Amino acid sequence: MPGNTAGPVIELRSLTKRYGATIGIEDLDVTVEAGEVFGLLGPNGAGKTTTLRCLVGLLGPSGGRVRVLGLDPVADHRRLAPSLGYLPGELRLYPELTGQQTLDLLAALQGAPVPRQRELCERLKLTPAELARPVGEYSRGMKQKLGLVQSFQHRPAVVVLDEPSEGLDPLLQETFFELLAEETAAGRTVLLSSHVLPEVQRTCGRVAIVRQGRLVTVRSVAELRRARARRVRLVFADGRGARPLGAAERWSPRWEGGRVELLVPPDEVVPAVRSLLAELPVADLTVEEAGLDEAFLDLYRSGEDLYRSGEQEERP
């Protein structure tokens, strides 16, 4: 393996990438250790693809520092290539080449033997007949399968995947999840971008949430699960609908007739319930844990760390 293997596998320090006046990503700090599946999550245009392209050396940063296995992905591109797998969001292929020829061409660019090519084609159900067809005739899902095979075929130490399960049917998604689990069990490192929340919950140990080019938070999925908001539902005795809720307005009230639902951070539930009962004609009240999706969605929307627990980076 090239470079300095003692430090983190991926290190982004104040990474900034501008496209003219447009900010792709600004001041991003992320560290990923060996054996992690790390997720980069955020809404459209958040800067995920920009970050990934900087990581694999396709874009040079406007500021800050990128290191993968201790190497600079732009300056040390050739040294890094055999140890790096990359699945772009949009795989651009030569339409006249067959699937097999495409895999072999990409292997030459990777500059490494491809001990896993056949096994991965079998597991992802790319048959020899399909591999003999020009990729210009491939469906979206077939292209994605080919993209996944080439990202892992040379058994790289680090794999960077942009929206990896896009276009895969549920069975193949399962195979992909198994593949990720095997990679990390073997000490290899995966960084993936996604908007698919269940995929992230299922596969990642930690996630960085980015929004409008900035890092919102880095959290372990386990911590997000623990910190998830409580859903407080109230029914009012007088049956009246939407009304001012005072301090409770900050918990995103959603009204439905004479009922309202609030999403309250866990450490504020008891005082919240106490003041609601004291100030409003409450006839019924329930409290339950909100789904993990809501925890993510709040971070997406607000751009603030809803849960405010000091540490930026916590191990899973």
Ligand SMILES: Nc1ncnc2c1ncn2[C@@H]1O[C@H](COP(=O)(O)OP(=O)(O)OP(=O)(O)O)[C@@H](O)[C@H]1O
């Ligand atoms: N080649 C480019 N030229 C100019 N602006 C760009 C370019 N590529 C990306 N951007 C801008 O940079 C910002 C981040 O885009 P990026 O593609 O990194 O986001 P993303 O999180 O991957 O989005 P999506 O989920 O929609 O793929 C956006 O404002 C986008 O318009």
